[in-house]
Amino acid sequence: xxxxxxxxxxxxxxxxxxxxxxxxxxxxxxxxxxxxxxxxxxxxxxxxxxxxxxxxxxxxxxxxxxxxxxxxxxxxxxxxxxxxxxxxxxxxxxxxxxxxxxxxxxxxxxxxxxxxxxxxxxxxxxxxxxxxxxxxxxxxxxxxxxxxxxxxxxxxxxxxxxxxxxxxxxxxxxxxxxxxxxxxxxxxxxxxxxxxxxxxxxxxxxxxxxxxxxxxxxxxxxxxxxxxxxxxxxxxxxxxxxxxxxxxxxxxxxxxxxxxxxxxxxxxxxxxxxxxxxxxxxxxxxxxxxxxxxxxxxxxxxxxxxxxxxxxxxxxxxxxxxxxxxxxxxxxxxxxxxxxxxxxxxxxxxxxxxxxxxxxxxxxxxxxxxxxxxxxxxxxxxxxxxxxxxxxxxxxxxxxxxxxxxxxxxxxxxxxxxxxxxxxxxxxxxxxxxxxxxxxxxxxxxxxxxxxxxxxxxxxxxxxxxxxxxxxxxxxxxxxxxxxxxxxxxxxxxxxxxxxxxxxxxxxxxxx
Amino acid sequence: xxxxxxxxxxxxxxxxxxxxxxxxxxxxxxxxxxxxxxxxxxxxxxxxxxxxxxxxxxxxxxxxxxxxxxxxxxxxxxxxxxxxxxxxxxxxxx
Numbered sequence: 001x002x003x004x005x006x007x008x009x010x011x012x013x014x015x016x017x018x019x020x021x022x023x024x025x026x027x028x029x030x031x032x033x034x035x036x037x038x039x040x041x042x043x044x045x046x047x048x049x050x051x052x053x054x055x056x057x058x059x060x061x062x063x064x065x066x067x068x069x070x071x072x073x074x075x076x077x078x079x080x081x082x083x084x085x086x087x088x089x090x091x092x093x094x095x096x097x098x099x100x101x102x103x104x105x106x107x108x109x110x111x112x113x114x115x116x117x118x119x120x121x122x123x124x125x126x127x128x129x130x131x132x133x134x135x136x137x138x139x140x141x142x143x144x145x146x147x148x149x150x151x152x153x154x155x156x157x158x159x160x161x162x163x164x165x166x167x168x169x170x171x172x173x174x175x176x177x178x179x180x181x182x183x184x185x186x187x188x189x190x191x192x193x194x195x196x197x198x199x200x201x202x203x204x205x206x207x208x209x210x211x212x213x214x215x216x217x218x219x220x221x222x223x224x225x226x227x228x229x230x231x232x233x234x235x236x237x238x239x240x241x242x243x244x245x246x247x248x249x250x251x252x253x254x255x256x257x258x259x260x261x262x263x264x265x266x267x268x269x270x271x272x273x274x275x276x277x278x279x280x281x282x283x284x285x286x287x288x289x290x291x292x293x294x295x296x297x298x299x300x301x302x303x304x305x306x307x308x309x310x311x312x313x314x315x316x317x318x319x320x321x322x323x324x325x326x327x328x329x330x331x332x333x334x335x336x337x338x339x340x341x342x343x344x345x346x347x348x349x350x351x352x353x354x355x356x357x358x359x360x361x362x363x364x365x366x367x368x369x370x371x372x373x374x375x376x377x378x379x380x381x382x383x384x385x386x387x388x389x390x391x392x393x394x395x396x397x398x399x400x401x402x403x404x405x406x407x408x409x410x411x412x413x414x415x416x417x418x419x420x421x422x423x424x425x426x427x428x429x430x431x432x433x434x435x436x437x438x439x440x441x442x443x444x445x446x447x448x449x450x451x452x453x454x455x456x457x458x459x460x461x462x463x464x465x466x467x468x469x470x471x472x473x474x475x476x477x478x479x480x481x482x483x484x485x486x487x488x489x490x491x492x493x494x495x496x497x498x499x500x501x502x503x504x505x506x507x508x509x510x511x512x
Numbered sequence: 513x514x515x516x517x518x519x520x521x522x523x524x525x526x527x528x529x530x531x532x533x534x535x536x537x538x539x540x541x542x543x544x545x546x547x548x549x550x551x552x553x554x555x556x557x558x559x560x561x562x563x564x565x566x567x568x569x570x571x572x573x574x575x576x577x578x579x580x581x582x583x584x585x586x587x588x589x590x591x592x593x594x595x596x597x598x599x600x601x602x603x604x605x606x
Contacts, residue, residue, distance in 0.1 A: 080568075083583045084558055091554035094590040098547040098597065102539070217575045229577045230569030231561045238562035245558030249551060269602050276598040283591050426544070 011155075014330030018155060021334035024189075067289050068198065069147045069336060070403025072319075073312030074234065075293025076305055079220070079227065081234025082293060084245055085403050089286045092252025097275055099253060103425045105271060112254070112417050113354060119424040122432045128439050130354045132416035135443065137351040138390055139409035141344060145394030147402040148340040150313045155333045161395050168391030171341055175348040175383045190338045191281070197320065197335045198288045204323035205295035216294055224297045240470055244407055247474025251410025254418040292316055299323065311401035352382035396460065408450060408472060415442030415477035419485050427486075434489025442481030449473030535604065546597055550590045557586045 067089070075082035104115050112133060117126035145164050152163035209215040220228050227233055235241045296305065296315040299322050308314035317336065321329035356378040397405060416439045423430045423438075450456060450473055454466030470476070560568055560582065568579030 080577070080579055080583075081561065083579075084561055087554060087557060087583065087586050090587050091550050091590045094550050094594045094597075095547055097594060098543045098550065102543065102601075214575050217580075221575070229575075230579060231565040232569070235562070241562030242555070242558050245555055249554060272598050272602055276594065279591060279594045283587070287587065 011326045011329070013327045014155060014333060017327060017330030018334040018337070021193075021331070021338060066143060066147070066403045066406035067285060068194065068292070068316050068339070069150070069313045070311075070401055070406060071286075071289040072293040072296060073305065073309075073315040074401050074403050075290055076296040076300070076315040077302055077312045078234035079224070079294070079297070080229055080231050081241070082403075083290060084234070084241060085248065085407065086286045086290045088245065088248035088252060088407070090283055092249050093279060093282050095249060095253040097279070099422065100425070101271070101275065102268075105268065112421055116420060116424055116435065120430070120432050120435055122435075125432055125435050128436050129417065129420075132412075132439055132443050133354050134351055135447070136409055136413040136416070137347050137354070138386065138393070139412060140406065141347050141351075141386065141390035142393045142397055143402050143405040143409060144340045144344045144347070145390055146311075146397050146400060146405060147313055148337060148344075149394060149398070150309050150311075151317065151333050151337050151340070154308060154314055154317055155330075160398050164391055164394045167341075168387050168394070171344045171348065172384060172387040174341060175345045175352070175387070176380055190335065190342050193335045194339055195281075195285070197332045198285070198292065200328070201316070201320045201323060201332065202288055202291055202295070205292065205299060205319060208295070208299060208323065216291075216298070219298045220294050224302055228294075228297065236471070237469060239475060240472055243411075243470060243472040243475035245474075246478055247411035247414050247472050248407045250414030250418040250474065250478055251407070251412070254413050254421065289316075292319060295319060310399045311404070313402055348383050348386050349379075351386045352379040355379070355382035355385075400455075400459070404471075408455070411450075411472050411474040411477065412443070412446045414474055415446040415481045419478065419481040423482075423485050423489075427489075429489050429493060430485065431489045431492045433492040434485050434487075437488040438481055438485030441484035442477055445477035445480050446473045449477060539601065539604065542597070542600070546593050550593060553586055553589055557582060 071082060071085050074085060107115055107118055113126050113129040116129050117123065145167060148167045149160050149164040152158055152167060153160050156163070158166070206216070209219060217229060231241075235244070293315065296319040300315065300318045304318060305312050305315045308318060317329060317333050320332040324332075356375045419442060420430070420435045420439050424435065449468065449470065452467040453471045453473070454469065455471050457463045457466040561579070568577060568582065570578045572578060572581065
C-alpha cells in the first residue's frame with residue numbers, strides 16, 4: 001500500500017470533517033464562556049471536575065502537538081534517537097508529581113509565581129518568575145503555532161505564513177471567550193478524540209505489518225536502514241543528547257500550565273487519582289507516538305514526509321491519510337488542530353494570568369488591591385498581546401521539528417523556574433536575592449546559548465555555523481542556575497529559621 | 513491540625529514531632545527518593561544513547577536491538593513508581 005496521491009491538495013471531505021469538529025468545540029467554548037464570571041473560574045475551572053476528567057485533560061495538555069506531530073515525525077526520520085524525547089514525557093511527568101504536586105497543592109497556590117512569592121514572601125520574586133514564565137510561555141506558543149501552521153497548510157493549501165496568522169486569530173478568540181473551563185472541556189474532548197485517532201491509525205498501520213512488532217522493525221530496517229533502530233541519527237553530538245534529556249526532564253517537571261491543572265479537583269485523593277489516570281494515559285500516548293513514527297517511516301516513506309515539511313511534523317497526518325483515506329485525514333487533522341488549539345489556549349490563559357496577577361498585581365500595583373474586574377480586563381489585554389507576538393515569531397520558525405523546538409523551550413523553563421522552585425520547597429536557606437539572581441542567570445544563560453546555537457545562527461540568520469555547537473542549552477544553563485541560586489543565597493544569608501515551604505505546606509496556611 | 517511541635521521551638525531543643533509531622537517527613541523522603549530514581553534512570557538512558565551507541569545498537573536476535581529493550585525498561589519503571597506512589601500515598605492519607 002503506498003501513500004495516497006494528491007494528499008496535499010485541499011480536499012473537500014477532509015475540510016468538511018475539519019469544520020464540523022471546529023464547530024463542536026466552538027459550541028462548547030461558548031457554553032463555558034457564559035459561565036465564566038469570576039477570576040477563579042476563569043483560572044481554575046472551579047474545581048468541579050472528577051479525577052477521570054482531570055486526568056484526561058492533563059494528559060491531553062501534556063502531549064499536545066509536540067507529541068503526535070513532532071515526536072512521530074522525528075522518529076519517522078531519525079528512528080531510535082527520537083525515543084529520548086518520548087521517554088522524557090514518561091519520566092518528566094512522574095518527576096513533576098513526586099517533587100512538586102503535593103507541596104503546591106497544599107500551599108493552595110495556583111501558579112509557580114504564587115508558590116515562590118509565598119515561600120519567599122517577596123513581590124520582586126513574583127515579578128521575576130512572571131517574566132521567566134512569560135518567556136517560556138511565548139516560546140511554547142511558537143512551537144504550537146509551527147505545528148498548527150503545518151496542519152493548516154496541509155489541509156487548506158494556504159501558505160505557511162497565512163496559516164499561522166489564521167491560527168493566531170482563532171486562538172485569540174478561544175482564549176478571550178472561553179476561559180479555563182472551556183479550555184478544560186475542549187482538552188478532554190480533544191484527548192479522547194486524539195486517543196481514538198491514534199488508536200485507529202495504529203491499528204490500521206499495524207495490520208499492514210500483520211500486528212507484529214518484529215515485522216514492523218524488520219521493515220523499518222529494510223526501508224529506512226538498520227540505523228533507525230540504533231542511536232546516532234538524531235543528535236549531532238553526544239553531549240547534546242544529555243543536554244536535551246536534562247532540559248526535557250527539568251522543563252517538563254515544571255510546566256506552569258500543567259501545575260495549574262493539578263488544582264482543578266476537589267481534594268487530595270481525587271487529585272492523586274487523576275494523576276494516576278494522567279500518567280497512564282501519557283504513557284499510552286507516548287508509546288503510540290513512537291509506534292506511529294516507525295510505521296510512518298515505512299508506509300509513507302521519509303521522502304514524502306520531508307516533502308510535506310522538512311521538520312517531519314506531518315508524518316502522523318500523512319500516515320493517517322495513507323491507511324485511512326481522506327475522510328480520516330480530515331478527522332485526524334481536525335483533532336491535531338484542536339489539540340494544539342486547546343494547549344495554546346491553556347498557555348495563553350496562563351500567560352495572561354501571569355501578567356495580570358504577577359506583573360500588574362505584584363510589581364506595578366504593589367500594595368494596592370487589584371479588583372477582580374481589573375484583573376480580568378488585564379488578562380484579556382495580555383491575551384491579545386501574547387497572540388500577536390507569538391504569531392509573528394511562529395512564522396519565523398518554519399521548517400523546524402516541533403518536538404525539537406519544544407525541548408528548547410523546556411530548556412528555558414528548566415533553567416529558570418525549576419531550580420528555584422525546587423530549592424524553595426526543599427532547601428531552608430534560599431533567600432530572595434538568591435532566587436532572583438538564580439532565575440535571571442538561568443534565563444539569560446539559556447537564551448544567550450540559544451542565540452549562539454546553530455538553530456538561530458545557521459537556520460535563522462544563515463551564518464556558516466553556530467558559535468557553540470550545542471543546540472540545547474540545558475546541560476550548561478541548568479546547573480549554572482542551580483549554582484547561582486545556591487551561591488547567592490549562601491552569601492546573602494540574612495533570615496535564619498525561615499520555616500521552609502515544605503513544613504509550611506503541612507499547615508495549609510492561608511496567608512493570602 | 514496540630515503542627516506546633518517543630519514550629520514553636522525557637523532556640524530550644526525541638527519537641528517530639530507530632531504524628532502529622534512524622535507522616536509528612538516520611539512522605540517527603542519517599543517522594544525525593546522516587547524523584548531521584550526516575551531522574552537517574554532517564555538521564556542514565558540518555559548518557560547511554562549519547563556515549564554508548566555501539567552497545568545500544570547491538571542486535572539481540574534478528575530484529576530488536578539492546579537499545580529498544582533498555583528503552584522499554586525506562587518507559588515502564590517510572591509508571592510503576594507512580595502507581596506505587598498513588599496507592600501508598602492515598603492509603604497513608606488521614
